[in-house]
Amino acid sequence: MIALADAARDGIIPKAEIAVVISDQPNAAGLAKAAERGIETLVIKRGGRTREEHDREIIAGLRARNVDLVCLAGYMRILSNEFIEAYRGRSLNIHPSLLPLFPGLEPQKQALEHGAKTSGCTVHFVDETLDAGPIIAQREVPVYDDDTVESLSERILTQEHKLYAEAVTLVVARWSNPPTSD
Numbered sequence: 001m002i003a004l005a006d007a008a009r010d011g012i013i014p015k016a017e018i019a020v021v022i023s024d025q026p027n028a029a030g031l032a033k034a035a036e037r038g039i040e041t042l043v044i045k046r047g048g049r050t051r052e053e054h055d056r057e058i059i060a061g062l063r064a065r066n067v068d069l070v071c072l073a074g075y076m077r078i079l080s081n082e083f084i085e086a087y088r089g090r091s092l093n094i095h096p097s098l099l100p101l102f103p104g105l106e107p108q109k110q111a112l113e114h115g116a117k118t119s120g121c122t123v124h125f126v127d128e129t130l131d132a133g134p135i136i137a138q139r140e141v142p143v144y145d146d147d148t149v150e151s152l153s154e155r156i157l158t159q160e161h162k163l164y165a166e167a168v169t170l171v172v173a174r175w176s177n178p179p180t181s182d
Contacts, residue, residue, distance in 0.1 A: 001030045001073040003161035004168065005037055013169050015176065019065045022058060030074070040065070046077075055083040062087075068175075071168060072126065076105075084128055091126040092171065094164050096156045098122060098138055103131035108152045116143050119152060121160045123167035137167040 001021060008016045021034035022042045031041045042061050046054040059082070062070065070091040084091070097107035099122040102114075111119040120140040127133040139159040143152060 001071075002033050002037075004071055004073065004164055005034065005039060007165035007168075009037065012165050013172060016069075016168065016172055019067050020061065022061060024054070024077075051078075052080045052082055055080040059083060059086045069168070069171065070126075071164070073164070078130065079126060081128065084126060088127070089125060092123055092136065092164075092167065093126050093131070093133070094160055094167075095122050095124065095131050096120075096153065096160060098140065099124060099131055099135060106149075108149045108156065111143060112147060112149060112152065119143050119156060121156050121163055123164055136170060137163055139163045 004013070005018045005021075007013045008018050018034070018039050020040045020042055021030060022044055023031055024044055024046045025031075026043045026045070031043070034041050044054065044057050044061065068090060070087050072091065072093040075093070079091075095103070095107065096119075097103070097111060098118065098120045101107075101116070102110040102119075108119065118140050120138055122131075122138045123136045124131070125133040125136065139162070141152070141155050141159055
């Protein structure tokens with residue numbers, strides 16, 4: 001999230017601004033980092049509510065701020081169909097594997113256990129499937145024989161910070177320059 005905020009601020013993602021950072025965790029480190037950068041933050045707790053009720057409040061918060069594109073970062077929960085429909089084609093996720101390989105939790109551990117020689121990260125559109133929406137961009141990272149989950153995760157994270165900004169730039173550019181039909 002911070003890498004995206006900084007990329008928008010620095011003009012790496014043209015014509016973009018981070019309107020709000022939303023978390024369900026009031027002590028999330030990203031909220032403080034966003035506030036330090038002058039970005040509005042919003043805590044929407046999920047306790048005691050259905051997924052749909054929680055997501056409706058998030059949708060309302062996004063719409064109140066005229067958010068065009070949702071970028072999930074560290075959001076470890078499956079979104080409701082209502083959210084997916086509200087932001088279909090306008091909601092992105094980043095995942096620390098070369099999807100479709102190793103979706104879900106602990107993808108770095110999965111890569112090491114399967115003896116993968118390369119891993120990486122993927123930015124994709126969010127849809128009803130788990131980590132299987134249309135892929136926007138990927139970046140490979142080598143897997144070394146002496147890698148641990150931590151060392152591989154660190155190398156992937158470095159690439160995630162770069163790739164997410166590049167993918168958002170691609171999506172925003174498509175909106176600014178839609179394809180023409182002949």
